[in-house]
Structures are given as structure tokens and as C-alpha cells.
Amino acid sequence: MLSKNKVKYIVSLQKKKVRDEERLYVIEGDxxxxxxxxxxxxxxxxxxxxxxxxxxxxxxxxxxxxxxxATHEELKRISRLKTPHNAVALIPVPQQEFxxxxxxxxxxxxLSFIQDPGNLGTIIRAAAWFGIKNIVCxxxxxxxxxxxxxxxxMGAGIHVKVHYSDLRSFLKDALKxxxxxxxxxxxxxxxxxxxxxxxxxxxxxxxxxGIPEDLHPFITNxxxxxxFTDAVHGIDSLNVGMAASVIFSEFRRRVLDExxxxx
Amino acid sequence: MLSKNKVKYIVSLQKKKVRDEERLYVIEGDxxxxxxxxxxxxxxxxxxxxxxxxxxxxxxxxxxxxxxxATHEELKRISRLKTPHNAVALIPVPQQEFxxxxxxxxxxxxLSFIQDPGNLGTIIRAAAWFGIKNIVCxxxxxxxxxxxxxxxxMGAGIHVKVHYSDLRSFLKDALKxxxxxxxxxxxxxxxxxxxxxxxxxxxxxxxxxGIPEDLHPFITNxxxxxxFTDAVHGIDSLNVGMAASVIFSEFRRRVLDExxxxx
Numbered sequence: 154m155l156s157k158n159k160v161k162y163i164v165s166l167q168k169k170k171v172r173d174e175e176r177l178y179v180i181e182g183d184x185x186x187x188x189x190x191x192x193x194x195x196x197x198x199x200x201x202x203x204x205x206x207x208x209x210x211x212x213x214x215x216x217x218x219x220x221x222x223a224t225h226e227e228l229k230r231i232s233r234l235k236t237p238h239n240a241v242a243l244i245p246v247p248q249q250e251f252x253x254x255x256x257x258x259x260x261x262x263x264l265s266f267i268q269d270p271g272n273l274g275t276i277i278r279a280a281a282w283f284g285i286k287n288i289v290c291x292x293x294x295x296x297x298x299x300x301x302x303x304x305x306x307m308g309a310g311i312h313v314k315v316h317y318s319d320l321r322s323f324l325k326d327a328l329k330x331x332x333x334x335x336x337x338x339x340x341x342x343x344x345x346x347x348x349x350x351x352x353x354x355x356x357x358x359x360x361x362x363g364i365p366e367d368l369h370p371f372i373t374n375x376x377x378x379x380x381f382t383d384a385v386h387g388i389d390s391l392n393v394g395m396a397a398s399v400i401f402s403e404f405r406r407r408v409l410d411e412x413x414x415x416x
Numbered sequence: 417m418l419s420k421n422k423v424k425y426i427v428s429l430q431k432k433k434v435r436d437e438e439r440l441y442v443i444e445g446d447x448x449x450x451x452x453x454x455x456x457x458x459x460x461x462x463x464x465x466x467x468x469x470x471x472x473x474x475x476x477x478x479x480x481x482x483x484x485x486a487t488h489e490e491l492k493r494i495s496r497l498k499t500p501h502n503a504v505a506l507i508p509v510p511q512q513e514f515x516x517x518x519x520x521x522x523x524x525x526x527l528s529f530i531q532d533p534g535n536l537g538t539i540i541r542a543a544a545w546f547g548i549k550n551i552v553c554x555x556x557x558x559x560x561x562x563x564x565x566x567x568x569x570m571g572a573g574i575h576v577k578v579h580y581s582d583l584r585s586f587l588k589d590a591l592k593x594x595x596x597x598x599x600x601x602x603x604x605x606x607x608x609x610x611x612x613x614x615x616x617x618x619x620x621x622x623x624x625x626g627i628p629e630d631l632h633p634f635i636t637n638x639x640x641x642x643x644f645t646d647a648v649h650g651i652d653s654l655n656v657g658m659a660a661s662v663i664f665s666e667f668r669r670r671v672l673d674e675x676x677x678x679x
Binding site: 271275278279281282283284307312343345378379380381382391392394395396398399402403405406409 | 534538541542544545546547570575606608641642643644645654655657658659661662665666668669672
């Protein structure tokens with residue numbers, strides 16, 4: 154049986170402050186927990202119905218420190234959802250080195266003040282799909298271990314390192330290393346026409362305010378997704394998650410094209 | 417003062433059944449109401465704070481049948497949000513002809529069983545951005561006038577006609593007219609390599625089940641967005657809204673490229 158204190162503890166991990174202190178975050182859902190298990194990620198505590206526990210493939214239980222069988226009612230108490238799933242797990246926040254030269258060796262993403270957890274989750278999911286391994290968030294971005302981010306990213310965070318840092322100094326380093334910084338701005342050049350490289354920083358800004366002025370000097374290439382409509386009013390922009398998907402796709406397509414040409 | 421009955425009536429429009437009977441839907445938010453006003457769309461009833469009403473540019477009030485000044489408390493009663501905006505409006509559901517040959521003359525989108533309102537809203541927003549004027553939804557898709565769809569589409573529905581129809585018979589007509597049907601499927605050919613045309617149907621399927629089997633015979637070109645990661649587990653697919661954005665972008669880029677070449 155799940156003790157009252159344990160329930161309270163798990164629920165408290167919905168707060169960033171507690172997650173930061175405990176270095177733990179919560180994932181919820183049969184599919185998500187299974188993906189973590191299969192990916193070989195260490196699970197500190199698994200709270201699940203006995204039938205879920207019994208269905209864990211042999212050997213994978215070695216990735217779990219502690220298993221707590223729970224009833225539907227108990228899962229309901231720790232769930233964020235109206236109808237709880239069969240499994241919830243506590244995962245240690247990964248220790249990851251902020252290795253600027255390593256990050257700048259490949260295509261990466263920098264996010265300035267992304268506030269909506271759904272947007273950050275979508276961007277992480279798109280990054281994982283398009284094989285982008287590092288996202289550098291400004292310190293005022295929403296927390297990547299926020300339960301809504303985890304939900305929107307569908308566990309894609311397993312494949313992408315999300316760092317928090319001072320973007321000014323990160324972008325300064327990019328300039329020093331002569332790595333192009335692609336800033337997405339309404340007045341940018343069409344991403345379809347812009348020269349794109351396999352190495353670079355894709356900089357995306359806040360949902361309504363865009364990229365803050367103090368970061369503009371670091372942008373070497375302004376890009377935009379052209380609008381194909383003659384409607385003058387409305388539709389100011391694509392949502393930042395959609396824009397990220399389109400831009401990541403365009404970078405990767407070019408790299409493919411280059412490979413074709415050289416093949 | 418907003419009468420109790422009026423409050424009840426507006427709240428009842430959150431239900432599809434009532435919207436269908438009344439042929440009215442609700443939009444909420446200063447920005448959204450302004451966009452409708454500027455676009456010249458008829459507003460049946462505007463419920464707003466006096467300061468919002470006073471800020472309406474001269475001439476545009478002709479687009480409003482009825483104006484009801486309301487207090488913060490009254491707006492709170494009709495709002496779906498914890499903190500209400502300053503304006504809510506009731507909009508007549510547009511009468512739109514389902515003109516199959518007209519729709520098939522240009523690039524259009526067909527959606528099978530899209531359930532999540534956020535996803536439908538995102539797809540409408542992407543369609544508007546990329547200048548796609550018609551979306552044909554299967555009858556089991558979520559309602560385009562659902563408040564959550566309106567919110568996610570950010571009013572882009574002004575620029576896109578969303579039809580509900582039997583997809584089998586629509587796609588049959590496309591085949592008859594020799595219009596290509598591009599089905600997005602995991603086993604499809606990379607959208608970057610596939611021949612794309614300026615005229616065609618982009619068919620997207622349900623969030624977890626994809627395109628139903630009975631529609632497969634109508635697909636002339638299977639397409640997919642290639643995954644650029646070596647991770648074997650997790651990330652089954654991009655979210656359907658993200659996939660739509662990437663695919664619409666790719667179609668439009670090609671058309672641009674063709675124009676460049678012929679220019």
C-alpha cells in the first residue's frame with residue numbers, strides 16, 4: 154500500500170522547486186513508462202498496478218530500484234489526470250555536462266523564454282525526430298521536467314539533452330567558434346532560399362515576443378517560413394512548435410540532398 | 417446587464433448539438449474578436465467590457481448585429497477560462513458549398529478521424545499559413561467550431577473552409593478526376609523525394625490509428641517524413657499537427673522552386 158507520505162511526496166514533485174531539490178521527475182502512462190524501461194533508463198520508483206508489474210519483460214526489472222504495487226484508487230491520488238494510467242514512475246534528472254564545444258559541433262537549438270509547456274514538449278519531440286541532440290534553453294524557459302512538457306514530448310526527452318544556460322554567453326561562444334546562428338524572425342530570409350549548414354544554432358524566441366533584442370547581435374542569418382496566403386489580417390505566425398518542426402525538417406532535407414549529390 | 421438566460425444560452429453553445437441547431441459558435445479573446453472584426457466577418461452578438469466596445473474602430477461596428485456591454489463578473493460567467501478576456505462574440509456558422517470539383521482544383525487536405533481539438537486547430541492554422549483553402553474532415557472528426565479548436569487555430573479558420581463529408585466518396589471523386597491522393601503513412605516514401613504537385617489531396621489519419629484501411633485503396637502516393645535519428649525505441653511519429661506543418665511546407669516549397677525555375 155502506498156503510504157500517505159509517499160502520495161504527498163509524489164504529488165509535490167509537480168513543483169519545480171521540489172524537483173530541483175530532489176533531482177527527480179515524474180512520468181505517467183503505461184506507454185511512456187514502457188519506453189523508459191526499454192530504453193534502459195534507470196527508474197527510481199515504479200508505482201503500478203500488479204498486472205502492469207507482472208507484464209514487465211524479464212531482465213528489465215533490473216532497471217528499477219523500487220517497485221510499489223498500487224490500486225486504481227491509489228494511482229488516482231498521485232495522477233494529474235482524471236482517469237489515471239496503470240503506471241507512474243519517478244526518474245532521476247540526468248546529470249549532463251554543458252559541453253559548449255561538443256554542442257556546437259552539430260546542429261543544435263537555442264530557445265529564448267519559451268513559456269508554454271506544450272510548446273517546449275513539441276519542440277523536444279520534433280528535435281528527437283530530426284536527430285537534434287541538444288537544446289539550450291534560456292533560464293526563463295519553462296522547466297523541461299514539468300509534467301505537461303513530458304506529456305507533450307511523449308518521452309522524446311530521452312533522446313535529447315535539454316540544458317539551461319545564459320543564452321548570451323552561449324551564443325557568444327557560437328560566434329567565437331564561427332558557428333552560424335539562425336534566428337527565426339518575421340523579417341528573415343525564406344528558410345527555403347537561405348544557405349543552411351549541417352552545423353549551427355537554430356534560435357527560436359518567445360511565443361508572442363519573439364527573440365529579445367539583446368540577442369539580435371548574435372544572429373548571423375535571419376530566417377523565416379514564408380506565408381503562402383494573401384490574407385492580410387490574422388495569422389501573425391505559426392505556433393513556435395510548428396515553426397520548429399518545419400525548420401528542423403528543412404535543415405535535415407538539405408543535408409540529405411547534399412549527401413545525395415556527393416553520393 | 418447580461419440576463420441569466422443569455423448567460424445560459426452562450427454557455428450552451430459549448431455543446432456541438434446546440435451549435436448545430438443554432439448555427440452559431442463562440443469566439444473569445446480581445447485579439448480574436450478584433451481579427452474577426454477587421455476581416456469583415458459578421459458578428460451576431462458581441463459581449464464585451466465598455467472599454468473594448470469604445471475601442472472598436474469607426475465603421476467596423478456595422479459588422480455587429482447586437483452589442484451587450486458586460487462586467488468582468490458577467491464575462492467570467494460565460495468564459496471557458498479562469499481569467500476571462502474583455503470580449504466574447506457569437507458568430508454565425510458560415511454556409512459553405514461542398515463543391516468537390518472546386519476543392520480538387522487546388523491543393524487541399526483530407527482528415528480522417530482527428531479527435532484532438534488542439535490537433536485540428538493546429539492543422540487549420542498551418543493550412544491558413546500555407547495558403548490551403550479547403551479541409552475535408554471525415555464525419556467522425558472533432559467539430560471545427562469546438563471552442564478548443566478555435567483557440568488552437570487562433571482564428572485561422574477565417575481563411576480556411578472546413579467541410580464534413582464521407583471521405584470515401586470524396587476520395588473516389590479525386591481518383592475520378594485524376595487528382596493525386598498523398599497518404600501520410602510510416603511506410604511511405606520520403607516526402608522530400610516524392611514527386612509533389614500543386615494540385616492534390618493530402619490525407620492525414622487519426623492520432624494513434626493512422627489512415628483507416630478502407631481508405632488505403634484511394635491513396636495514389638504514400639508519403640512519410642523521414643526520421644533522422646538512430647534511436648530505435650520511442651518517438652513513433654511526429655504529432656499530426658507537426659507532420660501537417662512539415663508536409664504543407666514541403667508542398668509549397670516545391671511550388672516555389674518550380675516558379676523560380678520557370679522564372
